[in-house]
Amino acid sequence: MIRQDWDNIATGRDFSPDAALTDVQKFVADKLAGKHARVYEAGGGSFAIVPLPLLSKPTVVVVDIDETQLQNNKYADTKILGDIQTYDFPPNSFDLIVCNNVIEHLPAVDQAILRFQHALEPGGLLFIGAPNPQSLFGLVTKYSPHWFHVWFYRVILGRKNAGQPGQPPFRTIYHRIVSPEALLRFCERAGLRPIYFNLYVGDNYTKVKHKRPALGRLLTAVVGLMNSVTLNKLNLIYGDYHAVLQKPLEMTAPPDPTKS
Numbered sequence: 009m010i011r012q013d014w015d016n017i018a019t020g021r022d023f024s025p026d027a028a029l030t031d032v033q034k035f036v037a038d039k040l041a042g043k044h045a046r047v048y049e050a051g052g053g054s055f056a057i058v059p060l061p062l063l064s065k066p067t068v069v070v071v072d073i074d075e076t077q078l079q080n081n082k083y084a085d086t087k088i089l090g091d092i093q094t095y096d097f098p099p100n101s102f103d104l105i106v107c108n109n110v111i112e113h114l115p116a117v118d119q120a121i122l123r124f125q126h127a128l129e130p131g132g133l134l135f136i137g138a139p140n141p142q143s144l145f146g147l148v149t150k151y152s153p154h155w156f157h158v159w160f161y162r163v164i165l166g167r168k169n170a171g172q173p174g175q176p177p178f179r180t181i182y183h184r185i186v187s188p189e190a191l192l193r194f195c196e197r198a199g200l201r202p203i204y205f206n207l208y209v210g211d212n213y214t215k216v217k218h219k220r221p222a223l224g225r226l227l228t229a230v231v232g233l234m235n236s237v238t239l240n241k242l243n244l245i246y247g248d249y250h251a252v253l254q255k256p257l258e259m260t261a262p263p264d265p266t267k268s
Contacts, residue, residue, distance in 0.1 A: 025248065028208040029057070032250040035204050036135055037062035039252075040104060048102040048127065050092040050120065051110035052084065053077035053174075057137065058106050069102075071095050076174030093120045097127040108137035111191075117183040118194060125198050128255040134200055136191065136251045141182050143247035144231055145212045150182050164223070165215055188249050200253035210247015 023031065037059045045066045047058055052070035060066060060083065070084040071092050078087045088095070092107070093116040105124045111117045124134050140146050149157065157177040161170030169175045185194045192202050217224030231244045 023206065023208040025208065025211040025214055028206055028248070028250060032135065032137075032204065032206065032252065033059035033062060036104065036133060036252060039133060040064075043103060045103040046101065046129075048097070048105045048124075049084070050105060050107040050124065051113075052106065052108075053081065056083050057108040057135075058104070066104075074174055080174065092123070093117075094123075096123060099126055100129045101127045103129050103132045105132070105134045107135070109139070111136060111138050112141075112180050112182055112186050113178050114183060115181055117185050117191075121195060121198055121200070125200055125255060128200075130255055130257045132255050133203075134195070134253045134255070136253070137248065138186055138191075139210070139248050140207060140246055141187050142244075143210055143213075144227070144234070144244040145210050145247045146182075147244075149180050154179050164220060165212075166219060188251070192251065192253075195251075195253050200255055202251060203254050204252035205249065207246045207249045209245055213245060213247050 040063060042064060045063050047063075047066050047068045049056070049058060049068060049070045051072055052068075053072050053074065056068075058066070058068065060068070067086075068084045069086040069088065070078065070081055071088045071090045072078050072081075073089070073091050075089055078089055081087055092110070093114055105128060107120070107124070111120070114120055121134075128134065139149065141150055154177070157180070158171035161167045161177050167175075170177060185191050188205070188207060192205065195202065213224075213227065216227060228245075234244050
């Protein structure tokens with residue numbers, strides 16, 4: 009459950025994945041309106057999640073550990089082969105850092121976030137998109153082997169190149185702070201204030217419903233049963249989330265995320 013004092017930013021809406029993405033892109037673009045934003049896509053790969061058409065002449069730096077993904081990238085001004093968990097930028101380097109569908113693959117999410125905080129301009133934004141490990145698909149992904157994820161993408165979703173170099177699914181780790189509340193709590197302790205949060209209907213769940221309607225109906229029934237068992241404390245259909253966090257203009261003390 010999202011903490012009570014986050015209620016003003018937390019939503020659980022029956023958004024489709026596309027609608028959820030449009031909503032958060034507009035939110036970010038409005039915050040950066042009129043600014044020639046310096047953007048860092050952490051693990052950006054070859055697909056832009058940044059609302060580039062909505063920004064005013066942004067410059068984009070992409071850091072990715074996958075050389076194939078970088079080679080396929082057509083929009084970045086600067087491409088860097090590196091690990092976002094260890095790659096350092098100078099302070100105040102960026103107005104926006106984007107890390108979408110990446111943190112679930114990292115063994116040291118905390119180190120990546122601390123580096124993001126360091127590289128952000130005061131007032132700058134960090135956008136994180138990730139699967140919810142407390143959803144049906146999150147639980148299945150967490151407790152099943154990688155070969156099963158590849159099979160699911162190839163057979164159920166029809167992505168024949170799944171698992172090939174530069175192609176999802178990538179190996180999933182689910183560090184303990186990937187769950188939404190743990191992530192927001194860690195970011196607050198690291199000096200990043202949550203200003204937007206949306207937990208929405210999962211992308212994989214939506215794709216299964218469209219591609220395999222019979223299987224989709226079965227999943228809906230399973231989710232309904234499991235939700236009732238938990239007395240609706242969890243809604244397992246909400247498989248993904250977006251969070252936007254802001255670095256304060258002034259910080260009274262260096263952040264110490266190890267303290268509760």
